Amino acid sequence: MSSLAGRFIVFDGGEGCGKSTQARLLQQRLEREGYQIISVRDPGTTRIGELIRAILLNPDHDEMSMRSEMLLYMAARAQMMTETILPALAAGKIVLCDRFVSSTLSYQLGGDGLTAAEIRGVADIALKGRWPDMTLIFDMPTDRSIARVNRAKDRIEQRPAEYHEQVRQNYLAQVKADPAHYRVINADRSVEEVQEEVWRVVNSI
Numbered sequence: 001m002s003s004l005a006g007r008f009i010v011f012d013g014g015e016g017c018g019k020s021t022q023a024r025l026l027q028q029r030l031e032r033e034g035y036q037i038i039s040v041r042d043p044g045t046t047r048i049g050e051l052i053r054a055i056l057l058n059p060d061h062d063e064m065s066m067r068s069e070m071l072l073y074m075a076a077r078a079q080m081m082t083e084t085i086l087p088a089l090a091a092g093k094i095v096l097c098d099r100f101v102s103s104t105l106s107y108q109l110g111g112d113g114l115t116a117a118e119i120r121g122v123a124d125i126a127l128k129g130r131w132p133d134m135t136l137i138f139d140m141p142t143d144r145s146i147a148r149v150n151r152a153k154d155r156i157e158q159r160p161a162e163y164h165e166q167v168r169q170n171y172l173a174q175v176k177a178d179p180a181h182y183r184v185i186n187a188d189r190s191v192e193e194v195q196e197e198v199w200r201v202v203n204s205i
Contacts, residue, residue, distance in 0.1 A: 005033065005092045006086065007205060008130070010100040013138035014168050015157050016148030017187045018194060022138065023096050025195050026202065030094060033104060038088040039146050042099040043076035046083045057154035066111030074103050078126040086130060088101075097112040102128070102135050102182075107156060107169035134181060134199060137171045140188035 009026075010021040020041075027037045043053040050071050055061060077100070088095050101123045108114055142165045149157055175182040183201045187194055 004030070004094055004205065005204070006089050006094070007096070007134070008089060008132045009202065009205070010097045010102060010132040010135040011046045011138065012099050012102045012106075013171060013185075013187060014136055014142060014164060016145040017138035017140055018191065018204060019100050019136075019138045019187075020147075021191060022136075022185075022194055022198050023098050025156075026198055027096055029195075029199065036091075036093040038084065038093050038095060039096045040098070041082060042080065042097055042103070046076075046079045048079045049076040050198065057156065059153075059155045059158060066114060069111075070104055070114060071122065073108070074122050074126040075153050077101070077123070079165055081130065081158075086128065089130070096143055097132070100116070100132060100135065101103075102137070102174055103170065105174055106167045107134045108171045109170050110166075134183065134201070135174075136183050136185050136201060137175055138185045138187035138194070139168065140186070141173065142168050143187060147204055 011023040013019050025037065027039050030037055042049075043056060043120075044050045054077060056064075056069065057070055085095050085097070101119070102134065104119050105116060105124070109116060109119065142161060144163065146157075146164060175184050185194060185197055187203070
């Protein structure tokens, strides 16, 4: 597994899919193997990123346009890439990221006429061309994933079930379009079963 040094792995999927839990479990397992890990969340991690996160998820900001939403996410990523991710990768550390551009290609795609090409073009600027080596999409039925959110829902979680079902389909479409850099993980199983599949996939990178 020496090839994992300096790799950039994203955990993504719909609300309540368990991706954050699996990122934490993988970090623990990799650290036991002797790897240096940097764990980040998108949006957030940096001071500026956390300020942007608060704006994005605040339910009071319901007037926000989808293009504004997309650009705010990209601004947070640009800061995180410069401040945290790129230096960590250059130092040979593994970066585990909770959500990333794959989220924008699912949640904001189509809103206000946004196309995948537009989103990817802005993302390429924000990321300085350094895309993830692998994106794991944690997939499960939308009604079951939403039911797992057991706290006050943020601005995006409050959107209707039909929106979240489209988000799920957008994730699966990304996997189909780029199987070299995406894997689907069946998240509708026990934490232990999902963890073992994540480990197998990571070992194959």
